[in-house]
Amino acid sequence: MRFLLLLSVMLVAGGCSMSASEVQTKVDWVDTVCWNGHKYILDQDFGEAEADEKLGEVSFSLVGSEEENNPTYQLKDGEATFASPGSTIQSVAGIPVEEALLVEDNVYTTREE
Numbered sequence: 511m512r513f514l515l516l517l518s519v520m521l522v523a524g525g526c527s528m529s530a531s532e533v534q535t536k537v538d539w540v541d542t543v544c545w546n547g548h549k550y551i552l553d554q555d556f557g558e559a560e561a562d563e564k565l566g567e568v569s570f571s572l573v574g575s576e577e578e579n580n581p582t583y584q585l586k587d588g589e590a591t592f593a594s595p596g597s598t599i600q601s602v603a604g605i606p607v608e609e610a611l612l613v614e615d616n617v618y619t620t621r622e623e
Contacts, residue, residue, distance in 0.1 A: 550618030
């Protein structure tokens with residue numbers, strides 16, 4: 511009787527296992543924009559900022575794309591994790607572009623790594 515019980519448990523457990531190709535990865539992305547070789551991260555503490563000149567547009571948004579759950583994906587210039595494609599990338603008045611950008615009325619700043 512114990513043998514049948516053990517066999518039943520093994521069959522049920524074996525049927526629930528997942529192969530490596532079935533494993534899904536959930537990646538939590540930081541709100542980031544890449545521009546001109548720099549990575550900018552959303553700075554919620556920045557406060558009000560005045561847009562200066564248009565630099566370009568977001569060409570690709572990672573979240574919602576096929577790459578969203580790819581933990582090795584590297585953003586390229588003009589790409590963002592959350593900002594929508596077509597969003598204007600602008601400089602911030604009075605701040606060097608290497609330090610801050612304005613995208614969708616949000617300020618993104620570079621940070622020392």
